[in-house]
Amino acid sequence: MPVQFQGSRLAAWVLRAWGWRWVYHGFPARQGVAIVYPHTSNWDFPVAVLTKWSIGVQVHFWGKDSLFRIPVFGRWLRWLGGVPLDRSAPRGAVGEMVAQFERARQRDELFWLALSPEGTRKRTEGWRSGFYQVAHKAQVPVMLVKLDVANKCIDLSHCMRLTGDVQADHERMAQHLMGASGFKPQGASPIRPLAQTPITTQEGRA
16 A cells, blocks of 8 residues: 655645646655656755645655754754765765664654755766665665656656666666756756666675
């Protein structure tokens, strides 16, 4: 059974007033990674947050740990669902997030992490590997969130399990996400890995 939530009517009204609609059939599991594509503008964030509130799910997102140390602003980020990204952690950012997924699984807690696979609003030559590493090592599904500004539609209807074949998985993601137009279409990065992503089945083992 898909995991459903009770959303905010006010947030839904605001989105509709802006001309936006969304496609959503529920989350396939209590833990997972949602990737939002394309990410080309600061406007992506308010649209994504309003969609999150409209659905009613408490989705988390990565943020630089320095931002969470800013008075008031840091507390606001945590309230929105922000998770500090500490790149200096002994296990690294990926290892820390995989451990957080494991704790959520053991407690049967809802924990979905949303992020941009591009990692920046500027065009790059491909996607960063963080989301792939986390989802594959934590063995959680990936929801492909298609942010299509041209049609003012946010599509959250497609989920997949990663196989460990990085190239093949990116090709499958491209089949669903291609055609989405961001606020700045020229800023969208191609759907391919920036570099070959090493896959490990256990922490520290290739």
